[in-house]
Amino acid sequence: MPRLADKRRAILRGALTVFAREGYTRASIDQIAREAGVSTRTIYNHVADKSALFETVIQESAARVAEAQVEAMDRHLGGAVPDLREALVAFARDHARPTDADHFALVRQIQAEVGHIPEAALDSWQDTGPRRVQRAVEAHLARFMAEGRLRTADPHRAARHLVLLAAGEVTSRSFHGALPLPAKEVDAIVEDGVEVFLRAYAP
């Protein structure tokens, strides 16, 4: 097995955890090395410096999570959808209940660091992560509109509204999942959000 790739994975996983928990500035290379089970010197054999490590981590984490989210979304909203409300609720529940706590903690760190991340890196992160997911939601809603199951409207705006209504309250109240809400409450929020979405976007 290539040692190199193994170490790389370990480093990125460790860095994700530590950056997510501590934030960019507080996170130290020593801490990351410990978390990854690797020497600090090895980290510097793989990446140029701390900021390059951060950019790599956010990029790969965004790609991985966006992939999973789009896949779940296709499962819930793709193919035959007998009950639209039920499908939207299922999608929204998955979306509001982030499985990958580290990733979403990292998102908070990114949002706080906006002013210190190079524009290109930020843009590329948005493109592989949040915007990718947004485009996927949009495509599904456009299809529902074309099929006459939702009223015709700007699918871009509608996708934003759906995600905000379904996941926005959970995100803001739980600080992106840092202080988790009871499952019962999440379900209620999601159902009410979809309810409102459907009232507004019913054909």
Place this chain on the structure above:
Amino acid sequence: MPRLADKRRAILRGALTVFAREGYTRASIDQIAREAGVSTRTIYNHVADKSALFETVIQESAARVAEAQVEAMDRHLGGAVPDLREALVAFARDHARPTDADHFALVRQIQAEVGHIPEAALDSWQDTGPRRVQRAVEAHLARFMAEGRLRTADPHRAARHLVLLAAGEVTSRSFHGALPLPAKEVDAIVEDGVEVFLRAYAP
């Protein structure tokens, strides 16, 4: 004039700016002192340490901004409201267009720091800031419901939905105002948000 109170104000203002821009960890006392036009020693004559300074700053900033937001809200939604849609749009526009950039940058930093802020401080911040504003929106919507201008529903949930629809997209796309959106776009987002809210909550 009491020098003491003057210096205190200068320190808190400078600390707000620096904490907002740099985040808690990266912000240094030297930087804050420079920004405030004060010696570092004076800072330590006013607060015990850096973390106490941070807690004081977030608390006072939350109080000040919440006060202004509630006041603007009362202006738009209180008293006689001939045109509900127009009033909601006016309110939402004020709400989505944060005047105090420092404060909202600080909010991002707080969200990233959740895991490092003592629970009591975080709770108290939420109570004087976001929850206070939420309760005020709620009260206005409850009144509209009682008057039959909105359908009867949980005002708490409705208030969340209104704020999310009106300001959520602006907040998330502009990173709480860090990368400002063109005014034209903000207006369009706000109008669409209110439109959806009214479709869902019309009597």
Place this chain on the structure above:
DNA sequence: GTCACTTTGCCATGCACGTTGTACTTTACC
């Protein structure tokens, strides 16, 4: 088993920062 490549441990350097003590200066008030 040898070899090229990685990894590791350890040391070193230089810097930035939080925090404190001290001795001097400013300032509001009598």
Place this chain on the structure above:
DNA sequence: GGTAAAGTACAACGTGCATGGCAAAGTGAC
């Protein structure tokens, strides 16, 4: 104008951190 409170300049201490060098040890491929 004198006095007590508050502010400032400056130096100092200890610590933690990013980063680099180097030689020794490990490891997969032949």
